[in-house]
Amino acid sequence: MAGVNPERRRVKSANRNVRGQSSVDDLTLRGAVTGLASLYAVRGQLSDPLALIVWENIGYLIDDERRSALFEEFVDRVGLQPARIVHAPVPVLTDIARRGGMSPQTRVERLRLIGALAIAECDGDLAGRLGCLPLAKARTLLRKFPAIGDPGADKILLFAGIAVLPALDSNGLRAMVRMGFCAEEKSYAQTYKAAITVLAKDGETDAAWLKRAYVILREHGKTLCKRAAPICEPCPLDRQCAHRMVAKL
Numbered sequence: 001m002a003g004v005n006p007e008r009r010r011v012k013s014a015n016r017n018v019r020g021q022s023s024v025d026d027l028t029l030r031g032a033v034t035g036l037a038s039l040y041a042v043r044g045q046l047s048d049p050l051a052l053i054v055w056e057n058i059g060y061l062i063d064d065e066r067r068s069a070l071f072e073e074f075v076d077r078v079g080l081q082p083a084r085i086v087h088a089p090v091p092v093l094t095d096i097a098r099r100g101g102m103s104p105q106t107r108v109e110r111l112r113l114i115g116a117l118a119i120a121e122c123d124g125d126l127a128g129r130l131g132c133l134p135l136a137k138a139r140t141l142l143r144k145f146p147a148i149g150d151p152g153a154d155k156i157l158l159f160a161g162i163a164v165l166p167a168l169d170s171n172g173l174r175a176m177v178r179m180g181f182c183a184e185e186k187s188y189a190q191t192y193k194a195a196i197t198v199l200a201k202d203g204e205t206d207a208a209w210l211k212r213a214y215v216i217l218r219e220h221g222k223t224l225c226k227r228a229a230p231i232c233e234p235c236p237l238d239r240q241c242a243h244r245m246v247a248k249l
């Protein structure tokens with residue numbers, strides 16, 4: 001069960017004695033996503049599982065613009081067919097990988113592994129295989145690919161149209177914790193589980209909304225609700241967010 005965010009509890013307690021002050025109770029998850037929607041464009045997203053896995057592995061700690069450029073170059077020079085990935089010339093993979101952040105050689109190996117796994121596990125048709133498997137087995141298959149854990153598997157299952165389930169990246173997760181929708185637990189995995197439980201319970205149940213929530217919360221975490229320190233003044237949730245209200249107490 002999702003824990004109660006301690007900041008939210010503090011603000012609620014303080015608000016009992018302060019008339020007229022905005023309350024964290026005023027902020028709903030749907031309201032937060034709607035409030036943030038005007039700030040961030042929801043562009044077209046990849047929907048092919050193999051493309052999503054390559055996207056994840058094409059760079060390390062690089063911004064979306066650079067990741068997008070490298071991904072497009074990979075599609076042009078190599079392609080997204082597993083056999084072409086496996087047999088891609090190493091100098092081509094290395095040339096792309098070295099512009100994707102640290103440890104390029106590891107990325108070259110991972111890219112080739114993606115192609116090899118897609119052939120070995122599903123005869124080159126990852127999307128088709130995922131669509132035939134029960135959800136737990138589809139998740140297990142995705143987790144065999146490099147850099148894909150439970151959060152990555154959730155994202156792929158949602159964006160590929162295989163399952164309607166909530167997903168978050170680390171930026172969206174941080175924003176949800178700060179807003180007070182869930183507590184920061186002892187591990188990332190526990191916090192993630194708490195957050196997607198809230199998304200499933202308090203969000204909307206259609207895939208379009210869950211994708212929009214993923215993108216908007218992620219953009220918010222990257223743009224204003226930043227890891228090092230949030231930029232709260234221009235945030236539309238400034239008067240309702242638990243983190244912000246604790247700072248004002």
Ligand code: SF4
Binds near residue numbers: 232235241242
């Ligand atoms: S008010 Fe600040 S901490 Fe709260 S969601 Fe906005 S940017 Fe994040």
